Amino acid sequence: MARLNNETIDDYTNHLIELLKKNANLQFREEFLQLHPTDQAEIYAKLVKEQRQNLYEMINPEEMADIFQALELQEQKELILELDQHYTSEMINHLYTDDAADLLSQLDESAAHALLKAMDLEDANDVKELMAYPPKTAGAIMTKEFISLASSHSAQQVIEQLREEAPNAETIYYLYVVNEQDQLVGVVSLRDLLTAQSNELVQNLMSSRVVSVDSDTNQEEVAKMIKKYNFLAAPVVSSDGTLLGIVTVDDVIDVLEDEATEDLGEFTAARGATDINVSAFQSAKLRSPWIVLLMFFGLLTAGVIEQFEETLNQIILLAAFIPLLMGSAGNAGTQSLAVVVRGLALGTLEKKGLFRILLKEFSTGMMIGFICAMTLLLIIPIFYGSYMVAVIVGMSIFCSLSVATIVGATVPLIIHKLKIDPAFASGPFITTVNDILGLLIYFTIATSLLHYL
Template sequence: MVKLNKDTREEYCNHLLQLLTKEELDQFREDFLQLHPTDQADFYIMLESEDRQKLYAIITAETMADIFQALELSEQKELIIELDERYAAEMINHLYADDAATFLAELDQVEAQAILTAMNTDDADDVKELMAYPPKTAGSIMTKEFISLSSTNTAQEVIEQLRMEAPNAETIYYLYVVDEHEQLVGVVSLRDLITAQSNELVENLMSTRVVSVGSSANQEDVAKLIKKYDFLAAPVVSPNGVLLGIVTVDDVIDVIEDEATEDLGEFTASRGATDVNVSAFTAAKKRAPWIVLLMFFGLITAGVIDQFEETLSQIVLLAAFIPLLMGSAGNAGTQSLAVVVRGLALGTLEKKGLARTLLREFSTGMMIGIICALALLIIIPIFYGSFMLAVIVGISIFCSLSVATVIGATVPLIINKLKIDPAFASGPFITTVNDILGLLIYFTIATSLLEFL
């Protein structure tokens, strides 16, 4: 066999493609299996439908399951259509229960039921159990493939158990100890087990202070717990303490990504439309309500300007600085919004104290306002020849930025107190509110100092 370990991924994929095209299938299979499953998935995506059919014929459903797990959901849906129903069911059998449940939940009920019917009964029951939990809960993302022990086992007996059960477990770094009623009573690390004497009892090795989560816990809370304790997995228990499954760190990474995407959608008023794969119609349907609402808010901005028409008619040059005031206030408010929303998401805001956070944001806005005001006091007289105009704009921007940072920090805090996702306090909403307040401040100050211009 040609040594390919030093080839680039592109060269290796070209090599595999040549083997597949020439139908040197035995050599292709041998070389293909040298790839990491993620690279196998990347190669799979490159193939035409005809070549993929060749691939299905020469690799096992178990290997296909590893490729399947590395694909995006849209790609998984395309793959499942191409597969023979029996082959597809066998492949799903080899998925971890949580991955299988996540995928089948995205199919329509008829398709999902057909696959479940063709699956191994025990595997199908595990998947159905996970699918029965509400979405975004610990129960819905846990896996059933874990290893449980009895406290009366010896270290040597557990090692023998691992030899038999570990190949089918998602992780073996933590081993969970249960009593005769399957209730969680302790946890043993693999390190402690390996370093113990062979006749040492599990009850002498285990820690009884087990950190666990309930099956109904929000997935975001589970992610925070695993992050806090630097766990590789967390046990999930029923209300009476029965060990139901475990949530592993790879699932938590997916949760964090999903939650971050959701927060970004809320933050930008585009929830449900951040996926580039959605159609233009779907994206417009998701994003239009906020845009239309903000458009009506914009009419308030127009009304504010109209109220100060007399001031503008006397000093038309004031209009030149409206975009500057509105943009600066909106940006400052959005920055504060981002700081507070992120702090609430990470749980760091409670540690710092809400009052302290608000004071910090207000002080930050004042300092930025002073810097901007000083800059304008230098620039405006040079370009527009009016120091008093510079004073008006400078004072306005100082006040606007000070207020904008407080608004940007306060709104998500209020929303959070109402038990609503603070990310719902979207950037465009905060920007529009601060635009209105900025204009009111600007024209009020300009009207008061109009006689000095």
């Protein structure tokens, strides 16, 4: 199957559009279907509505299903409105059930119900089953297109079964063995099957130590498990061990992308507003609560400065270093936050030990603080002519960065213990807390050494 590189995709798109304009439909269809589905989807999305209408006449619903699966969910939601109901229902019949469930869940209830009613009964029931699971669980992201075997079958019988069922399966690298009650009892790899003697029974080839997940397992835990074992797919079972479906590695990649996007939103206090398709009003609605909350925290910063107004009045020069201290402490805290949140997300923190992580971050903060303090002890006397101010600022930044790293590391750990997503300890929140602590440290040191100035 042909695959275009980044340099040729635009040129080839223009070439295919020219074929459409010339009504060279047969040539267009032949060249278009030779492309990788990802390239087909990219070209399809670039066509104007009239050109896409021409394409629907040349591409049957089954072929369109491959293209549609390569589109982003938002693009699917927008473009499906162009299709008539019969074409759409036929196309959805050929989508993998997890992809069909994702798409229908984005449509309004009446449109989704109409499409389900027009679909094949068996496919519609499978899609309804997936849509019934809670969002972001193994059941919600699994697919029903998998191959199950009986342990009494021979290798040759399984190969014959594969010839019939493999075209409709999402993956055949793992073949799952079930008993008469459809309970998962083993797994056979395609490699073991192909290298076995034709009369060898599945029960002799399978591994009975199957790693599986429950249908209500959080999707992030499923992704971690597949990553841990380097699986291409993982079986999903019910509470009684019945094999319900499989979660494939391509679904896991989507999950990891979604979770990373969500964590980024938490980190920047912009959860739900990182999507460029979100309107300005919706973005403001999602982001403003955090900004308003942090604004009130900022009033605490102003209160700290007010409490040390007398110190500032005596030595105005101290005010010049407030942004430096606040910025440095906030940045150091955010760095520690990133280290700890990533460790919690990957599960590596428990292996290292929480105390060792905190000690490491504190030591890191002290070393960075010492480097910054020594730098300021050299620079401030040269530019501001006061060695004592350099001592005050140097001591303050050393203490502030040491404390900031502990705050940045401790807050997400506490939140994690409370069973809340540690990414909720957002960067702006940590920065604001460290601003307040940094100012208290700065003015406390300055006030105590004021008589030396």
